Amino acid sequence: MHKRYGGTVAIERDIPEATVSRLPLYRRSLVELASKGESTVSSARLAELAGVNAAKVRKDLSHLGSYGVRGVGYDVEYLLRQVGEALGLDVDAPVVIVGMGNLGQALARYGGFESRGFPITAFIDSDPEKIGTEFDGIRVDHLDDLPRLVQERGLSVGIIATPAWAAQRVADRMVEAGIRSILNFAPTIISVPPEIPLRKVDLATELQILSYYQQRGSVEDGRSA
Amino acid sequence: MHKRYGGTVAIERDIPEATVSRLPLYRRSLVELASKGESTVSSARLAELAGVNAAKVRKDLSHLGSYGVRGVGYDVEYLLRQVGEALGLDVDAPVVIVGMGNLGQALARYGGFESRGFPITAFIDSDPEKIGTEFDGIRVDHLDDLPRLVQERGLSVGIIATPAWAAQRVADRMVEAGIRSILNFAPTIISVPPEIPLRKVDLATELQILSYYQQRGSVEDGRSA
DNA sequence: GATTGTGAATTGGTTCACAGCG
DNA sequence: CGCTGTGAACCAATTCACAATC
Incomplete structure (x- = not known):
């Protein structure tokens, strides 16, 4: 049912969005199973670990062929x-973090990225006090240095951890510099050319959503887990 | 069309999940408009600010009656x-943060919560070195103190910023202590009774999703904005 | 016997398009 | 005339249920 091209890698077309957003979850569960030495897993077990139901697991995996x-x-x-x-x-x-305030620094020190294939390789800030200092052995540079850093270090993901008012500007500079996808932590909408994948994480928004479900006799929350 | 009870507050039943998750976005846009002194706004303009389309705005708002x-x-x-x-x-x-590592500390210092009605009012950590120290003038306490803190400070939201292995245990203790909704930053699935709204934010997962769309000639990403 | 893979049915969400109304 | 509110049409995602098959 699923086409493979030439017998090689076979990157499948059009995996549904909802499935894509669950694949990292399955991956995490599989890593755990592998580390426990389990060699096979049923859809039911995987579903349990990933916090979804078995039919969904099977349908999702079927999209990978x-x-x-x-x-x-x-x-x-x-x-x-x-x-x-x-x-x-x-x-x-390789990832660049722009904005070395509290959040930027926390992200920089958060271990979970390197280990999953997203080495943090450059830092940018606009504060002259910070520029030139080192973080984890990596120099903090100026936004103007970004194009060079992208070249030299092959940066491909940009994380925006600036205040809201700076975010759009930073995004524009990232795109210009050749960054290929962006994760935005600033609490504002930014726009980028359609070929640049963009996601946002908004902490206050999450709390407000919780507030809604808490206020009512919430039974379920959808984004379960 | 929409029922109001007794002529007072009128909390509407069953706003669709997708709508709920966009309300904070509209709210942010409205705050911005208000601060600029705009007194009315069309669905088209609000849509632009919130990064969605006008039909969606109108349908969403219609659910509020x-x-x-x-x-x-x-x-x-x-x-x-x-x-x-x-x-x-x-x-x-009021919010309690459990786990005062990098992420917990960054969240503690992140300004965006207080200002939006989520005062951070308690900190918990398991490291004896940290317990008793102060953060922003608030003492870091032990997990055993949580029930008392919930009582004394009316805590209602719990943020889990611990390592994955501790997360389920912390969630259980939170529920026991009377916390009413939970935001989980630990990269693992946790389960709580169905009446406790639960959401998760997983940073590495977001990057993996970006990776998918970057790899292919992504045109859109769904979770736009 | 167990568990996958998947069509069919269902549910939920989005978009269209226009009647209704200030 | 302009913009909302909303049925109707459409599309995406989930769930069901069972035949295929190891």
Whole structure:
């Protein structure tokens, strides 16, 4: 059912958005299973670990053209490779953080990125006090240095951790400099050319959503887990 | 069309999940408009500010039973109050942060919570070195103190900023202690009773999703903005 | 016997398009 | 005339349920 091109990598077209957003979840569960030495896993078990239901797991995995074995389940290692490949994680994507305030610094020190293929490789700030200082052995540079840094270090992901008023400008400079995807933590809407994937994380927004469900006798929250 | 009870506050039932998750966005845009002194706004303009389309804005607002004026638009101040009320923001929801590592500290110092009705009012950590120290004038306490803190300070929201392995345990203790909704930053699935609204923010997951769309000639990302 | 893969049914969300109304 | 509110049409995602198959 799923086309493979030439017998090689086979990057599948059009995985539904909802599925894409769950793949990292499955990946995390598979890593855990692998580290425990489990060699196969059923959709039911994987669903439990990922906090979704089994039908969803099977449908999602079917979009990868994936290989389960009826009556047995999925091969953990194989599936892990498939998922990683679908997400494009076979190659590292070096990250630059712009805005070394509280949040930027916390993100810089947060271990979870390096280990998952997103080495943090450059820092940018506009405060002359900060420029030239080092963080984790990496120099903090000026926004004007970004094009050079993208070149030299192959930066591909930009994280915006600036105040809201600076975010659009930073995004524009990132795009100009050749950054290829952007994660925005500033609490404001920014716009970028359609070929640049953009996601946002807004902390206050999350609390407000919780507030809604708390206020009413919430039964479920959708974005479960 | 929309029922009001007794002529008072009128908390509407069953606003669709997708709408709820956009209300904070509208709210932010409305605050901005209000601060610029704009007194009315059309769905088209609000859509532009919030990064969605006008039909969606109108449909979303219609779920609040809201009052636009045909030919004119919405009253900014009035709508702002309506949205705030729908989200349950009329009353402050004091927050406890558990886990005062990098992320916890950054969240503690992040200004955006207090100003939006989520005063950070307690800190918990398990490191004896940290317990007893102060942060922003607030003492860092032990997890065992949580029930008392919930009582004394009326804590209602819990933020989990611990390592993954501690997260479920912390969630259980929060629920026991009477915390009413939870925001989880630990990269793991946790489960809580269905009456406790739960959301998660997973930073590495966001990067992996970006990775997918970057790898292919992404045109759009869905979670736009 | 167990568990996948998937069509069919269902639910939820978005967009269209226009009647209704200030 | 302009802009809202909303049915109707459309599209995406979820869930069901079962035949396929190891």
